[in-house]
Amino acid sequence: MKKLLATAILCSALSGLTACSTAINNDTSEVQMTDKWDKTFKLSEKVIHSKVTFKTRFGTTIAADMYVPKSGEGKYAAIAVSGPFGAVKEQSSGLYAQTMAERGFVTIAFDPSFTGESSGTPRYMASPDINTEDFQAAVDFLSNLQNVDKERIGIIGICGWGGIALKAAAVDTRIKATVASTMYDMSRVIRNGYFDSEDSKEKRHEKLAAMNAQRTKDAADGVYDRDGGLPDVLPENVPQFVADYYSYYKQPRGYHERSVNSNGGWAKVSALSFMNTHLLSTIGEIDSPVMLVHGEKAHSRYFSETAFKQLKGDNKSLVIVPGANHVDLYDRTDLIPFNQIEDFFKVNLK
Structure with a gap:
């Protein structure tokens, strides 16, 4: 059961776009992106x-899908999206x-470093x-597109990437508006356990x-063990939120062959850096608008409620979706x- 809980933690215009991406020295040699439409949506x-x-300052190459509205003209507001964790x-x-994008924004959805079609080794870290840099590099990219107004860029983070989006908004003044949907604070849940049930020095x-014993083993073996991910067959009597994750990641609804959560899970030592970090420690200094969105019945709702209390100013909002659980907002x-x-974005990216 503890392994299951840990696993659940670890949740026309195109010619101009091509020319611009070349101008900022993208290197595609490190990534191989499929040409087929292999999304979980049409x-x-x-x-x-x-x-x-596009490149990050750490040297990884981020692979992204770009969506541009077919209608409209001039310079667009833009949004970078990532998550769930x-x-x-x-x-x-x-x-x-x-x-x-259907609603009038230029958007990109990207794979974080070390996952999906993005570069970075070892994998699944x-x-x-x-x-946080992945989001900032996405802003670099959008800021240099010919049909994007660099003063009108926002971000959306989903699940664990909701917390990372807030971290990015706290450090990157180019981000003019942020939405965190069905947010997790990954450092809190990894350090303290769910509902802070393991919040003690001894448990940490x-x-x-x-994890450090695992590092020793990985170094000896020359390979990073993975945590195994969600089981292929869901055991009886698991917590409801684990069943909810299973219903998305392991079923046709949301399964994807490159998804960490759909397959073998994260490297076991991947959580170490979150143990040493308080992800949301500076979000009280975010001046730009923030919208937190969470399901009424989500087990993770307390992350958004706590974060909302940390945010300052009258341009912050918390939207609770009636009847929704955590993965409903996926x-x-x-x-x-x-x-x-x-x-929210039309008002704050105008």
């Missing part, structure tokens, strides 16, 4: 889709990005600093000892409040 007739890449751009983030020491377009998200 391609919209209202957008133009393309694959793009352990997902790929073909899943929830792509759905959000395409939907926001996460880092608060590197993943146990986790650190286990892909349930009848529940995700896209109208409110659209209004």
Whole structure:
């Protein structure tokens, strides 16, 4: 059961775009992106889709899907999207990005460093600093597109990437508006356990000892062991939220062959950096507008409620979606409040 809980933690215009991406020295030699449409959602007739890449300051190459509205002209407001934690751009983030492009924004959904079609070895690693940089590198890219107004860029983070989006907004003044949907604070849940049930020095020491022993083993073996991910067959009597994750990541609804959560899970030592980081420690200094969106019945709702208390100013909001659980806000377009998200960005990216 403890392993299951740990696993669940670890949740026309195109010619101008191509020319611009070349101008900022993208290197595609490190990534191999498929040409086929392999998303968990259908391609919209209202957008133009393309694959793009860009570099981070740590040297990884980020692979992204770009969505451009077919209608409209001039310079657009733009939004970068990522998450959930352990997902790929073909899943929830792509759905959000395409939907926001249908509503008039240039968007990208990207795979974080070390995952999906993005570069970075060893694979299946996460880092608060590197993943925050992934968002900032996405802003670099969008800022240099010919049809994007660099003063009108926002971000959306889903699940664990909601917390990372807030971290990015706290450090990057170019981000003018942020939405965190069904947010996790990954450092809190890894350090303290769910509902802070393991919030003690002794419990953290146990986790650190286990992960550092794993480092020794990995170094000896020359390979990083993975945590195994969600089981292929769901055991009986698991917590409801684990069953919810299973219903998305392991079923046709949301399964993807490159998704960490759909397959073998993260490297076991990947959580170490989150143990040493308080991800949301500076979000009280975010001046730009923030919207937190969470399901009424989500087990993770307390992350957004706590974060909302930390945020300062009258340009912050918390939207609770009636009846929704955590994963409903991954892909349930009848529940995700896209109208409110659209209004938020149109008001704050004008």
